[in-house]
Amino acid sequence: MLFKTIELTNIGPYEGVNTFSFDTNDIKNTVLIGGKNGSGKTTFLNSVRLALYGPLAYGFRTYTESYLTTIETLLNNKAKNKAHSPYQIKLGISTVDNFERVSIEICRRWTLSKNTIKEHIEIYKGREKLSEVDKDNFLEKLRVTFPPSLLELCFFDGEDITKLSDEDNLSSYLKELSSKLFNLDLFQSLEDNLKRYLTEDSKSTDEIKLEEKREQVENELSNKIAELRHLETENERLKEQLEITKETYKKTRNEFSTHGGLLFDEREIIQREILEIENTRKIANEKIKDFIAKELPFFLGLPILNSLVDQLNNEEDYYISNIIGEKVNNISFEKITETLGNSFNLKQKEAEKLRDLLREELTNHNSVDILHNASKTETNQIHTLAGAVNYKRLESINKLINESNNDLNRLSILNKKLRDNIQTSEFSDMIEAMEIDSQKISEIETKLQKLMESKEELSIEIDQINKQYEKIKKDLYTIYKKKSSFDVTEKALMISQKFQKEQLRRKVADIEYFSSKMIKKLMRKENFIDQIHIDHESFEVSLTDEENKIINKTILSAGENELLVLAIIWGTLHSSNKEIPIVLDTLLGRLDLDHKATVINELVPRFGKQCIILATDSEITEDLVEDLAKFVTNYYTLNYDTKKKQTNIEKRFFNNAIEGEPIHEL
Structure with missing residues (x-):
C-alpha cells in the first residue's frame, strides 16, 4: 500500500482545504516536508492514521463518546465559529487487489450539531462508491492485512531511533517488525485461536454434561463400594460374635x-x-x-x-x-x-x-x-x-x-x-x-440375614452403576473419537511453529546480508563493521569485524548507533519486499554532516517506492537538499501563522525555491 494524496479540511491548524500529493515512483521515491516544531506535522501524521483506521487509530473499537470527544478537539477552532463548516480527511491510496493495482479513496467527514458530533465515511474504488457491505469488508481486510500496529512500525522519528539504540528495545522492535512484515503475525493469530480451541472451546455441551455425569457416577460408585466393604466388615464381626x-x-x-x-x-x-x-x-x-x-x-x-x-x-x-x-x-x-x-x-x-x-x-x-x-x-x-x-x-x-x-x-x-x-x-x-x-x-x-440381603442389593446397585459408568465412558469415547480434529489441530500448531521458525531463520539471514551491506555504505569508518549478526529467536544483535572478531557495541557513538539501527530497519524492510510507505520524522538531528549525506544519498533512495521525510530547517541544509533533489517528487513547507493561528502550506522546502515535479503513475 502507498499513499497518493491527503486532503485536510478544517483539521487542527489546517484551515480550509489543504492538499498533499505523494505520487512517487522507483526513481523519485521521496516527498520532503519541512516544518518547525508546532507547525502541524503531528496533526498531519495523526490525520493519516485517522483516515485509515478511524476509532482504531486512538485505541477505540467503536465510535465511543471518548473517541468523538477526541475528534472534536482535533477540528479547527476557527471553523467551529462558522456555521456549516465542513470537516474532513480524504486519503488516496494505491494498493494491489487480486493482482491488480487499484486506487482507493477514503473520506472521513464529521458534522457538528449542537453538542453532538457524528462521523461519516465514504470509500471509493476507482470512481465507484462502495456499498455498506463492501465498505465494511474493505475496512476489515485493511485491518488484517495492514493493521495499525504495522503502520506505526513504518513511522520513524529521531526519538524512536534513539530508543532503539538500546539492545533490548531493538530486539523487541525487530521481533515485532519481522512478525508483521513477513506475515508471521497471521500464523501467531492462528496459533492463538488453535490454542483457545484446544483448551477452551474444545468441549461440546454433551461432552461437558457426560463428563459431569461421569464424575457424579464415579463418586456414587466409590461410595457404594465403600458401603459394601463396611457391610463385609460388619458381617465378619457378627459371624465371630455368633x-x-x-x-x-x-x-x-x-x-x-x-x-x-x-x-x-x-x-x-x-x-x-x-x-x-x-x-x-x-x-x-x-x-x-x-x-x-x-x-x-x-x-x-x-x-x-x-x-x-x-x-x-x-x-x-x-x-x-x-x-x-x-x-x-x-x-x-x-x-x-x-x-x-x-x-x-x-x-x-x-x-x-x-x-x-x-x-x-x-x-x-x-x-x-x-x-x-x-x-x-x-x-x-x-x-x-x-x-x-x-x-x-x-x-x-x-x-x-x-x-x-x-x-x-x-x-x-x-x-x-x-x-x-x-x-x-x-x-x-x-x-x-x-x-x-x-x-x-x-x-x-x-x-x-438382613446384612446378606443388603449386600446382595448393594451388589446389584453397584453392578447397575458399573453398567451406567461403562455406557458413559463409551459415549465419551465416541465423542473423543469424533474429536480427532484435535490431533489435526495439534499437528497444524506444530507445523505452524516449525514453519515460523524456519521462515524466521531464512528471513533473518536475508536481514543480516542486506543490513551488513547497507552499514558499510553508511559508516564513515571503512571496514569497521564487516558483518551484522541477528539471532533468529531472541533477535539479539552482534557485530563482527573483517577478522570475525566480536565488536563491543558500547564503543559506538550515538550517531553510529543510529546508523546501525537504520541499516537493520532498512534490511528488514528490503527483505520483506512489501510495498509500504516509510515516514521519517526529524530523523537526522543527531547525525553529523557526513553521516547525514550518506543517509540522504545511500539510504533514502533505497527506502522502497515511497519515503516521506518530515524535517526541520536545521536538520537538512541546502547542500543536502540539492543531494536529495534527484530523489524528490514533491516539496512542502508547513508555516504556522501565530497571528491567524493556522498552518499554511508552501510548495517548497523552507527558503529553497525548488518546486517538485508532479509524477503520475502509469
Missing part, C-alpha cells in the same frame, strides 16, 4: 443336660417354636408396612387410577388414529395400480371413496382432550401399577394380617407355658442364661 455366643450356649446346655436334660428338651422345643413365630411375624409386619406405605394410597384412589388409565388409553388411541389417518392420506393408489396392473384400476373418485372407507374403519373419530401427553415409558408404568392394584392383592394382604394375628395368639400361649416352666424349674439361672444366648443367637442370625 460363634462365641453359640460356644457359650453349647457349654451351658451341656452342663444343664447333665442335671436336667428332660426339662431342657421341652423348653428348647417351645423356644424354637417361639423364635420361628417371631421371625414369621416380623417378615409379615414388614410386608404389611410396605403395603401401607406404597400400595394402599392407590387402592384408596382406585377410581381416579382407573380414570387415569382410561384417559391414557384414549390419548394413545388418538395418537395412533392420527398416525394411521396420516398414512391413509399419503397412500399412493397410482403406485398400487402400477403394481397390480390394469385389474386394479381406480379412478380418482373411487380412490377417494376407498381412502374415506379406510379412514372410517381404521381411525377413531371421537374427540379426545389431551391432558397428560405421557411418554410410552410413563404410560407403561401406569398400566403396570394399575395391574398390581387388584382384589387378589388385597386378599393376600388380608390373609397375611389374619395369619399374623393367629401367630400372635399362639405366641402368647407359648410364652405363658415357658414362664410357667421357668417358675417350676430348679435350674432357672441356667435356663435364663440359655434363653438369653438363644435370643442373642437368633438376633445375630437375623442381622446376618
